[in-house]
Amino acid sequence: MNNDNIQLMQGNRACAEAALAAGMRFFAGYPITPSSEIADFLSSALPAVGGNFIQMEDEIASMGAIIGASLTGIKTMTATSGPGFTLMQELIGFAALCEIPCVIVNVQRGGPSTGLPTSPAQADVMQCKWGSHGDYPMVVLSPSSVRETFDLTIHAFNIAEELRTPVILLSDEIVGHLYERIRIPDISNLSLIDRKRPTKPPPGRYEIYHTSEPDGIPCIPDIGTGFHCHITGLIHGKDGFPTRDPDKVRDLLKRLHGKIDSRKRRICLMEKREMEDARIVLCSFGATARSCFQVVREGRLEGLKIGGINLKTLWPFPDFVFQELPKSVETVVVCEMNQGQVAGLVRQATGNRLKVVGINKCSGTIITPGEIRSAIDRPI
Amino acid sequence: MLSTGLSEIKRHLRTHRLPHIWCPGCGNGIITQAFLRAVEALCLDPDKTVIVSGIGCSSRVVEYLDFDTVHTAHGRAIPLATGIKIVSPQLTVVVLAGDGDIAAIGGNHFIHAARRNIDLTVIIFDNFTYGMTGGQYSPLTPKGERTATSPAGSVESPFDICELAKGAGATFIARSTTWHAFDLVHLISRGIDHHGFSVIDVIAGCHINYGKRNQRETAVKMLRWQKEHGVPIDIFRQLPEKEKKDLFPIGIIHSSSRPEYTDAYTKVARSGLNE
Numbered sequence: 001m002n003n004d005n006i007q008l009m010q011g012n013r014a015c016a017e018a019a020l021a022a023g024m025r026f027f028a029g030y031p032i033t034p035s036s037e038i039a040d041f042l043s044s045a046l047p048a049v050g051g052n053f054i055q056m057e058d059e060i061a062s063m064g065a066i067i068g069a070s071l072t073g074i075k076t077m078t079a080t081s082g083p084g085f086t087l088m089q090e091l092i093g094f095a096a097l098c099e100i101p102c103v104i105v106n107v108q109r110g111g112p113s114t115g116l117p118t119s120p121a122q123a124d125v126m127q128c129k130w131g132s133h134g135d136y137p138m139v140v141l142s143p144s145s146v147r148e149t150f151d152l153t154i155h156a157f158n159i160a161e162e163l164r165t166p167v168i169l170l171s172d173e174i175v176g177h178l179y180e181r182i183r184i185p186d187i188s189n190l191s192l193i194d195r196k197r198p199t200k201p202p203p204g205r206y207e208i209y210h211t212s213e214p215d216g217i218p219c220i221p222d223i224g225t226g227f228h229c230h231i232t233g234l235i236h237g238k239d240g241f242p243t244r245d246p247d248k249v250r251d252l253l254k255r256l257h258g259k260i261d262s263r264k265r266r267i268c269l270m271e272k273r274e275m276e277d278a279r280i281v282l283c284s285f286g287a288t289a290r291s292c293f294q295v296v297r298e299g300r301l302e303g304l305k306i307g308g309i310n311l312k313t314l315w316p317f318p319d320f321v322f323q324e325l326p327k328s329v330e331t332v333v334v335c336e337m338n339q340g341q342v343a344g345l346v347r348q349a350t351g352n353r354l355k356v357v358g359i360n361k362c363s364g365t366i367i368t369p370g371e372i373r374s375a376i377d378r379p380i
Numbered sequence: 381m382l383s384t385g386l387s388e389i390k391r392h393l394r395t396h397r398l399p400h401i402w403c404p405g406c407g408n409g410i411i412t413q414a415f416l417r418a419v420e421a422l423c424l425d426p427d428k429t430v431i432v433s434g435i436g437c438s439s440r441v442v443e444y445l446d447f448d449t450v451h452t453a454h455g456r457a458i459p460l461a462t463g464i465k466i467v468s469p470q471l472t473v474v475v476l477a478g479d480g481d482i483a484a485i486g487g488n489h490f491i492h493a494a495r496r497n498i499d500l501t502v503i504i505f506d507n508f509t510y511g512m513t514g515g516q517y518s519p520l521t522p523k524g525e526r527t528a529t530s531p532a533g534s535v536e537s538p539f540d541i542c543e544l545a546k547g548a549g550a551t552f553i554a555r556s557t558t559w560h561a562f563d564l565v566h567l568i569s570r571g572i573d574h575h576g577f578s579v580i581d582v583i584a585g586c587h588i589n590y591g592k593r594n595q596r597e598t599a600v601k602m603l604r605w606q607k608e609h610g611v612p613i614d615i616f617r618q619l620p621e622k623e624k625k626d627l628f629p630i631g632i633i634h635s636s637s638r639p640e641y642t643d644a645y646t647k648v649a650r651s652g653l654n655e
């Protein structure tokens with residue numbers, strides 16, 4: 001039987017549909033262009049499946065509400081753009097430290113400040129990783145098409161649940177507002193992950209942050225199930241209570257990073273094209289990856305030795321990809337609608353072994369295939 | 381409820397987390413005790429009661445209470461409690477936090493939760509100051525009082541937090557003090573029992589960081605001040621305006637009934653039944 005379901009769908013809608021398919025049952029948000037379609041749709045779709053939607057008073061509260069709801073064991077999400085994403089940073093740090101699964105969608109628009117509300121940009125890559133204070137790891141996924149938006153939203157929930165961590169879906173105005181014909185996968189065949197949780201309070205005290213490995217994932221009970229757990233944004237020991245014991249502080253921060261870093265290869269998704277004998281590699285993510293792949297396609301027809309990489313995971317940064325490039329590669333060209341945020345990471349990953357060139361455009365418009373082509377046709 | 385013995389409330393304490401961080405003579409212990417007496421009086425199921433706090437001396441209370449407890453970020457207790465309550469309306473959700481936490485950085489969340497009339501109970505540990513950071517002025521510091529950041533006396537007018545809650549739509553509002561400890565148990569019980577957004581403003585003493593700057597440098601002086609300035613609401617209302625100055629009403633300030641948020645959501649959003 002063919003269960004294929006083909007639809008003309010908007011990127012933001014695909015995100016919302018995938019979230020529902022992943023089992024998301026609580027959404028809290030505050031309206032902002034270009035993300036509003038997600039909230040608009042979920043306000044009717046969620047109650048229809050027994051879930052809850054609420055429009056909070058701001059993005060700080062939205063982030064707080066999804067954390068609170070997640071603590072009871074529900075899959076939760078919020079969606080926003082630049083100014084709202086900035087307000088969410090405080091509690092994103094809280095979710096990372098307290099290991100509370102949730103998905104935050106940032107449909108990027110031009111910044112800084114109110115910036116360009118209806119124009120695209122990709123300038124929040126660094127904010128995703130460093131936006132809240134203190135050292136904490138982050139998982140950030142970046143879709144370049146409507147179908148990828150669907151798939152990466154599912155991936156985001158799976159990682160959030162499995163690793164007990166907030167995950168950011170970093171879309172952009174182009175992908176969020178793009179309409180494409182997509183094949184929606186059969187929902188019943190999706191492989192979905194639910195967080196592990198203890199079912200019955202054991203006799204004695206249960207250590208909610210206990211793990212058997214130093215990079216392990218704790219089995220934290222849902223609140224309301226009789227464990228009487230304590231969740232705090234203070235640095236805590238395995239029992240969940242505040243501590244300043246240097247060994248415990250170090251162990252917690254090491255484990256938080258370790259649980260993401262040690263699973264990097266599994267978290268990092270990417271699409272590579274025409275890499276075998278490539279001398280030039282076009283590297284991008286989100287909407288601009290589309291332009292790059294077009295240049296690769298056309299270049300190959302003309303006999304250019306050119307390949308492309310679409311990074312679907314931006315954090316943890318897949319540095320291994322650039323350390324394992326084919327010997328033929330001489331130059332990596334990073335195309336992004338910002339001042340060179342990913343290019344810097346690629347330089348760090350490659351050391352001085354390769355030439356890394358940035359094509360950067362910060363004008364609220366996409367980098368076109370023509371612009372990339374003329375840039376690489378100039379001697380670089 | 382006043383007959384509840386200490387041993388009965390002690391079982392709700394995480395005694396292994398004691399001693400607490402509060403200074404000797406701090407009012408927070410009296411509020412904590414009153415809260416636990418209310419829990420006993422209402423026979424709340426400790427497995428189905430969640431306590432959420434913000435940041436401050438008072439917010440540290442959750443660490444000592446043997447329930448599911450969430451110590452959030454400064455001012456953010458109410459949004460987290462809102463998320464918990466919406467997806468788990470069967471849980472009793474109580475917010476315990478300071479006046480700075482609730483009225484300053486969390487002020488916007490406070491009025492919006494009141495507007496929604498979501499079934500949360502907010503108990504404000506109202507010591508007129510930011511105790512934890514050394515006694516700076518808060519939005520509830522009376523005008524003219526001296527603090528670490530208003531050395532010549534505060535020039536700002538405070539909120540009347542109970543009137544603010546009322547204007548914003550809260551459906552149960554009470555005020556008490558740590559001197560009126562037994563009334564407090566009754567008022568907290570009424571607040572938790574009330575189906576809707578409840579606020580209990582508890583005037584508490586911080587003689588160390590606040591009282592010392594305002595001629596109330598001991599716990600006893602703080603309590604005496606509360607005794608002399610808190611006036612039962614019925615009597616307070618009869619007073620001529622100029623005698624009300626410096627006094628504040630205690631007791632049930634407001635009680636009303638209108639649809640609670642999670643009920644209304646279920647009815648309207650899920651079933652499309654607009655009233």
Ligand SMILES: Cc1ncc(C[n+]2csc(CCOP(=O)(O)OP(=O)(O)O)c2C)c(N)n1
Nearest residue numbers: 436437438454478479480481509510511512
């Ligand atoms: C965002 C943020 N700003 C400032 C602080 C510092 N801070 C910690 S407690 C506190 C005030 C606490 O006052 P209150 O809520 O009245 O509680 P109290 O200590 O008096 O019980 C402040 C400003 C913080 N933790 N977070």
